[in-house]
Amino acid sequence: MCVTAQPVVSPDSTNIPNSENGWYLSPHGTIRILVLFAEVDYDVHPDLDPGPGGGVNWPKGQLPNWKDNLFDPFALDQPKAMVSQYYHEMSLGNFTVLGDYVDRLIVVKESEQKNLRDYSGMAWSNANKTGEFHTARNLSIADFDQWRDGGRPGMPKVNEPDEPHSFDHVMVILRNSPLPDGNGSTDAGSSGSLFGYPSDTQSRFGASSELPFGILKHEFNHLLLGGNNFHSGGGNAPNFTSYFIPLQGGWSMMGAANSSLLTACAWDRDRLGWYTKEAANKIHAVDPAGHELNGDIDPLSGDTGFYVLRDFVTTGDALHIRMPFIPEDEHPQWLWLENHQTESRNHCTTDRFHFEENPCVKKAVPGIYAAMQVDRANKTGTNIYGGYADYLRPVGANGNYDLFLRGDTITFNCLWPGPTQPYFLRNANANPLTGSQDLEFPLTDRNNDGTISRAEMFARKVEINNGTEMDEAIFLGNSRQAFTLQGNNKIGMGTNPSSANMLSLVCDKTRETLKAGKPNNRTVRLNGISVELLEQRADGGILVHVRTGDVRVDRDVRWCADSIVLPQLAGPDGRSMIVAAKRTVLVDRSATPTRMVAQGAERGKTWFSPPTQFTLLPGADVLVEKKAALELKNGSALHVMPGAKITLTKKARLRIGNDCQVVLHGTGALVGNERCLRKLRKQGRLVNVAE
Secondary structure (H helix, E strand, O other): OOOOOOOOOOOOOOOOHHHHHOOOOOOOEEEEEEEEEEEOOOOHHHHHHHOOOOOEEEEEOOOOOOOHOOOOEEEEEEEOOOHHHHHEEEEEEEEOEEEEEEEEEEEHHHHOOOOOOHHHHHHHHHOOOOOOOOOOOOHHHHHOOOOOOOOOOEEEEEEEOOOOOEEEEEEEEEEOOOOOOOOOOEOOOOOOOEOOEEEEEEEEEEOOOOOOOOHHHHHHHHHHHHHHOOOOOOOOOOOEOOOOOOOOOOOOOOOOOOOEEEEOHHHHHHHOOOOOOOOOOOOOEEEOOOOOOEEOOOHHHOOOOEEEEEOOHHOOOOEEOOOOOOOOOOEEEEEEEEEEOOOOHHHOOOOOOOOOOOOOOOOOEEEEEEEEEEEOOOOOOOOOOOOEEEEEEEEOOOOOOOEOOOOOOEEOOOOOEEEEOEEEHHHHEEEOOOHHHHOOOEEEOOOOOEOOOOOOOOOOOOEEOOOOOEEOOHHOOHHHHOOOOOOEEEEEEOOOOOOOOOOOOOOOOEEOOOOOOOOOOEEEEOOOOOEEEEEOOOOOOOEEEEEEOOEEEEEOOOEEOOOOEEEEOOOOOHOEEEOOOOEEEEEEEOOOOOOOEEEEEEEEEEEEOOOOOEEEOOOOOEEEEOOOEEEEEOEEEEEEOOEEEEEEEOOOOOOEEOOOEEEEEOEEEEEEOOHHHHHHOOOOOOEEEEO
16 A cells, blocks of 8 residues: 555635636545446346356356445545545545445346436436445445535535535446446436435446456546546547547556556646645655755756656656747647656555556566656636647657558467557667657558548557567557666657657547647757656665756667757757767658658658658757768758758768758858768759858
């Protein structure tokens, strides 16, 4: 069990909508949920029964074996039941979720129903036939009515009972109805009268045998966070409009079947006002001596230095790093960093990968877990429940790559054996700026019609990693995704993944909603920010160094994006970028789609990204050291704007593909071997444009 602090934080306003007040339910205080367990008697069509005998943990005709592991009926300093424990841990003790169940199984006869899809209604009506209201702990209606009905989204909820009483929340769990196992829904409202009383909110779930933890928390969290446009962290579905082309996995309170970690994320806690009592800052870390530091930082404004991130689940520590240079008419972005010490060290049962009990899944390891937030920073005002789904994109330590299907179908064995299409991941196809990351569903034009849709996505199940076959269900979590001292210990301008902002493209299952126009982010802005892990402490704390001006590219990189911009940065000797000796910066075209419609075709290949335009803004100064190289490929163009400069030292190389160009605008300068530059000008690969 986790040891957690007990925060007491009030929302900023009682007159203006505030996300800390919750959507339809308050995420603060205590709520007690009434649970109905139900099954269907298929007395007309017994052949339609999906679970005639029930499962091991929920036999036919009985209450499930886990009935007492769902909710604690009364508040405990250290909750024991699974869902009560989850909310205690995720809220840092700010939200207590209790519950009890009607102490008899509700049986719904098929012959008495018009259909079997009024999941809550049919359970309620049959519960009313079983006699008086009675729960396992002999609780009364008053015990389930702590909050006044009618709370408006974002407004304070009244912590008083209704007159007459109304259940705060009624949850129906069905064993063998047409509602599939692991599916469910929730809403504000009532399904009529239950034992003489309505409800404020309600939900219903299918569960053939096991406790439906994933979908249960997902649907209940809607009532705290918002509607379907709040799907994130592995809980989204193809039809919903999102900030990115692929569906995202990862971790959050809105995670579900496709989550990696099962915990909340720092965005969730900040959104709901789940803060630690002793902290002076809502988002915080500590310095090396243990003194609190503000974790909501803007490095280019001077928020740099050494930060210790203690275990996120138990302390709430996190860093929230603003991405600079993004114009005000585009979606803002922030990089979140959380130290998950995982269940093995913090004993929090949800700080683990979703399916890591299976031996084929490489377990979560202690380390820094990262994600990029796009938009969704507005916590107060009339529009706080707008926006799109998948506003969080995981940043995996193993980086981003262009992936290619092998073209055949094989049987995978990890988790759920079945057919899958293996894919290639090769180091040569590293694409830190726009490539696919582990915890998402890549898309490819399978039917060759010049468009892509989420109907053409594939799951990352069997990977051919530089020639080695890996059947590890990577998209559900893998140890390689954590930043560690022993593995990838740095996020920077020249690393994979990169510290730069990401491209966003608001779209639904089949189309680009905004046609790639603003406020989409269609330019990657290199920023010189780096975060480096320096020390793993015995108590689980991880020391990181956040700095700016870290512009030295000391490894080979391949940069692809619709547009890449290098601003004037304050690196060594005023440089904005230094390509280290014997290293290559390759500017290439992304083979990972950045658009949903074809952007050109050549030699039988259809591109779903335009050629990369790399622009050095005025004042940007690039140094290419001895035997280092700057290379352009696949139609890429390098624009050197007035006042910007590239210096090629002796034996440095500039390689420009036949279909590529370097364009010097006005006073933009390229300094190097004059003989080589004259040759490039003669070939039309180096041109000057007057400004």
